[in-house]
Amino acid sequence: MDKFTSLKGIVTPLDRSNVDTDAIIPKQFLKSIKRSGFGPNLFDDWRYMDTGEPGMDNSTRPLNPDFVLNQDRFKGASILLARKNFGCGSSREHAPWALQDYGFRVIIAPSFADIFFNNCFKNGVLPIVLDASVVDQLFNEVDASPGYQLDVDLDAQTITTPGGNVISFEVDAFRKHCLLNGLDDISLTLQHVDDIKAYEQRRRQDTPWLF
C-alpha cells in the first residue's frame, strides 16, 4: 500500500450530501478485473455528457462544463471536500481506487459511510471527518479563493489553511500507523498465525458444525 504522511494540495469542493458509490464509479466499470485505470471514469455520469462504457477513449468524450472536476481552477486537485455520508451505498473498493487513480489522496467530509471509510485506508487514501460547521467554512473559503490549497499532516493530525488556521482531526491509531508506514494488513495478520490456529482448534471442539 502507498504510504501517506503529509500533503499540500488543491481542494475540489463537491457540494452534495449522500454521494453514493454508484455516483463515484458507475457499475459498468466494475466489470474490470483490474485494480487500476478507474480515474478517468470517476464520477462518470456527472462528468461527461454522454454515457460512459468500459473501453471508451475518455479523452474524446464531451465534458459537462458545470461539473467541478472539469473546471480549470480545480485541475490537479488532490483533496476532495465533500458533504455528509460520503461514499454511501455499495462496498465496491472501485470507489477509492477511482478517487486515488484520479489523484485524490485526502477526502474531507462531516461523515462517511462505514465500508467506504474503511476501504480508503486500505488504499492509501485518508478520509478526514470534521465538524459540519468547519466543513461549511472550508466550502466558503474554497469558493472565495481560486487556487485554494490545504496542508494535511497525518503525523501531527492537522490541516493548515492558507490563512494559517490549524484544524486538528481524529484518526484511529492503528489505521494511522498503517498509513504512515504503508503497511499491508495481511502481513500484519499473518504474524498471528498461531493465535488463529489455536482459535480454530478450540472452535472445532465447541462448534464442529462450522468446519
Next chain:
Amino acid sequence: MVGKTLYDKLWDAHVVRTEEDGTTLLYIDRHLVHEVTSPQAFEGLRMAGRPLWRASANLATADHNVPTTDRSKGIADPVSRLQVETLDQNCNEFGITEFDMHDPRQGIVHVIGPEQGATLPGMTLVCGDSHTSTHGALGALAFGIGTSEVEHALATQCLIQKKSKSMLVSVDGQAGNGITAKDIVLAIIGELGTAGGTGYAIEFGGDAIRALSIEGRMTVCNMAIEAGARAGIVAVDEKTINYVRGRPYAPKEDVWEKAVKVWNELHSDENVEFDHVVRINAADIKPQVTWGTSPEMVVAVDARVPDPAEERDTVKREGMQAALAYMDLQANTPVNEINVDKVFIGSCTNSRIEDMRAAAQVAKGRKVASNIKLAMVVPGSGLVKKQAEAEGLDKIFTDAGFEWREPGCSMCLAMNADRLEPGERCASTSNRNFEGRQGQGGRTHLVSPAMAAAAAVTGHFVDVRELEGGVANG
C-alpha cells in the same frame, strides 16, 4: 453480571485477539464470493504467493453479470463474460465450491447462502457486497467488505475490525394487514435516515419483527445498510431453527442437537443496555413508496411528494430539489398519481419464494397495464425459480403479461443487459434508488413485491390493499 446484547455475544465468540486500543482480529466462519469484487483479491493472493487459508469456508456464485434470459448462448457482453469466467477459473484454481451460471443452485449470493444452510445462526459471515447484512436475519453477524478485505479473508480467515456501537430498532405492536417486511424497513429508514445507523450494528426486535418469517427478516436486515449500518441482526427463535433444519449445509443428527442448544442462546439478554434505541409503532406503517434518489426519501402511498419549500435545512432542501429534478416529479403530487414505465420484481431484498407468492397473488387474474413497457420477475435463485414453477406462479405471471426470467441481480443494478433507458420510471423491489442505479437516467421507486405488482397491473402506484377485486390473503 452485566448482560450482553446479541451483537456482543456474536462478537465475543469470534475474537482471535484484541489489541489495547480495541483493534480486533475477528474470525470469519463463512465467506461468500461473487464475480465483481473478487478478481483483484485472487490476483493479490497470486502476486504475493499466498495460499487460501481454508477453502471450505468459502462458497461462490456468479450473480451480478449473468443474463436473465436463455443462458445456453453464454454472456453476450465480452467484459461481463470475462469477469464471470475469471470467477470460474479462480474457484477452480483455489478449490472453492462455486455454483456457476449453469448450476441449478446458482442465484444471488444473499439468497443462496441461507437457502443452502451455508448461513447459520451464530456465524460470522462476510462477502464483498454491502447487502451481506441480509444474513443477520438468521442470528449471524454478517457484513459487507471491500476487495482488500476479501483478500484478507481468503488469506487469513480473519478480518481486522473494531467493534461497532449497538442499536436496537424495536418495531412494536402488530403491523396492519397487507403490510410487508419491505414496508417496515422502508419506514425504519425513513425514520433513521440513510446515515442514522452509521457506526452501529442494528438489532431488529419487537413484536412486528418476531411476527415476520425468516424471509421477511432477511428483507429487513438486507436494508440495514441503507440506514448506514453495516450489520443488521435478529435474535434466533423457533422460526430460525425451523428454517435452517434440513438444509444442505446445516448440521445433522447429534451435531444438530448440539448446535440448536448453542443457537437458542442467541438473543440479547433481558434488560441489557443498547447504545441507542429507536421505537417504531408497527400499526402506523402503511405501504411505502420512495420518491427521491436516496432510500430515506420515502412516504406512504397515500401521501404526496414532499415539498422542499417546507424544509428548513438548506443542505436537505437542496438535496430534495435535486432529487425531484432527477426524478422529474413535482412537489405535492399525490404518490398514487405517479405512472410507471417498467416494473422490476427481484433483487436480494425481495426475490425469495414468499416475495414471488406475494406478487403473484396480486397479478393473478389481472393484466399488466398498457402503459407498462416491461414488467419482469427475476427469482433470486435457481431453486426459488423451481419452487415457484412447481406452484404455478410463473404461469400466473406470464398470463398477466409479466416476463419470467432466470435468476440473478438483473435490473437491481443493471450490470447485465436488464436496465432502464434514460427517463424511464420503475417500480422496483430492490434496495437502492440512487441516480443511475438501474440504468443511466433511470428513475427508481422502491416498493414491496405486492406494491410493485399492483403498479404493474394499474400502471401507477396504488395502495395494494385497495385494489379493485381485492387480494387473496395468504
